[in-house]
Amino acid sequence: MVTNKFTLRTENREGQTIVFVGGEFDLEVATQMRAAMEPLIELADRRLTLNLQDLKYIDSTGIGILISVVKARHARNAPFDVEHVPTHIRKLFDMTGITPFLAKAE
Amino acid sequence: MTKERNVSLTVPALPEYVDLVRLALYGIASKMKFSFEDIEDMKVAVSEACNNAVLHAYGGEDGKIEVQFLSEADELSITVRDFGRSFTLADNKESPSLHGKSIEEIQSGGLGLYLMQALMDRVEVQHEGGTKVVLTKKRMKSEETA
Numbered sequence: 001m002v003t004n005k006f007t008l009r010t011e012n013r014e015g016q017t018i019v020f021v022g023g024e025f026d027l028e029v030a031t032q033m034r035a036a037m038e039p040l041i042e043l044a045d046r047r048l049t050l051n052l053q054d055l056k057y058i059d060s061t062g063i064g065i066l067i068s069v070v071k072a073r074h075a076r077n078a079p080f081d082v083e084h085v086p087t088h089i090r091k092l093f094d095m096t097g098i099t100p101f102l103a104k105a106e
Numbered sequence: 107m108t109k110e111r112n113v114s115l116t117v118p119a120l121p122e123y124v125d126l127v128r129l130a131l132y133g134i135a136s137k138m139k140f141s142f143e144d145i146e147d148m149k150v151a152v153s154e155a156c157n158n159a160v161l162h163a164y165g166g167e168d169g170k171i172e173v174q175f176l177s178e179a180d181e182l183s184i185t186v187r188d189f190g191r192s193f194t195l196a197d198n199k200e201s202p203s204l205h206g207k208s209i210e211e212i213q214s215g216g217l218g219l220y221l222m223q224a225l226m227d228r229v230e231v232q233h234e235g236g237t238k239v240v241l242t243k244k245r246m247k248s249e250e251t252a
Contacts, residue, residue: 004125024125026121026124026125026153026157027121027124027153027157027160027161028121028122028124028125030121057128057149057150059150059153059154059157059218059221060154060157060217060218060220060221061157063214063217064214064215064217065214067204067212067213067214068214070209070212071209071210071212071214074209088143088146092150092221095203095221095224095225096203096204096217096220096221097203097204097205097206097207098204098212101204101209101212
């Protein structure tokens with residue numbers, strides 16, 4: 001649809017891959033997001049960070065994908081975190097209980 | 107102003123049409139002067155109901171979702187209905203939320219109904235020739251009129 005189109009951009013920094021996720025992260029873009037994350041999940045020696053500053057909307061599908069990434073990174077003993085979470089998205093993270101799993105931890 | 111007002115929308119049961127339902131909801135809830143936060147809550151809840159219909163109702167076959175927005179006084183009721191095979195939303199007995207769970211225990215599914223219930227004032231699910239989910243939100247009175 002016209003408004004709040006899903007956007008995905010990857011930036012490589014020293015030892016860290018940052019994925020900027022913007023717009024509406026929902027069922028419609030689930031396949032695209034999973035495909036984009038798959039190779040990045042495997043890079044266990046790099047920190048993987050999702051920057052959500054331009055994220056407008058997320059549903060349970062999007063949160064489900066975040067959970068899969070959390071678990072996959074944990075299984076590889078690889079660092080993963082989420083930064084710049086907008087307030088109304090943070091509310092959904094808190095509500096579902098995913099928040100503690102998205103923090104920087106090492 | 108206790109008149110009922112009714113808006114209906116029928117969309118194909120496909121992922122790319124769920125945002126259309128969100129746009130309609132946004133327009134209607136804005137007219138009713140719901141707060142930004144309440145509108146965001148309802149957007150998620152309505153999308154979850156539509157997602158369920160998209161994912162489970164028609165088993166890959168073509169199908170439709172009927173959405174009805176009914177505004178009455180300070181309440182908005184949204185009915186999301188499909189005509190596919192019924193899926194039991196409340197099937198999962200264990201709590202789908204992640205609170206108090208370890209990273210090994212958390213699962214990526216089943217959060218839809220949990221979110222609907224957390225975000226709306228009332229959630230009713232009926233199975234009759236498909237699945238019907240009725241989501242209701244009351245508008246907080248921002249100012250009392252004399």
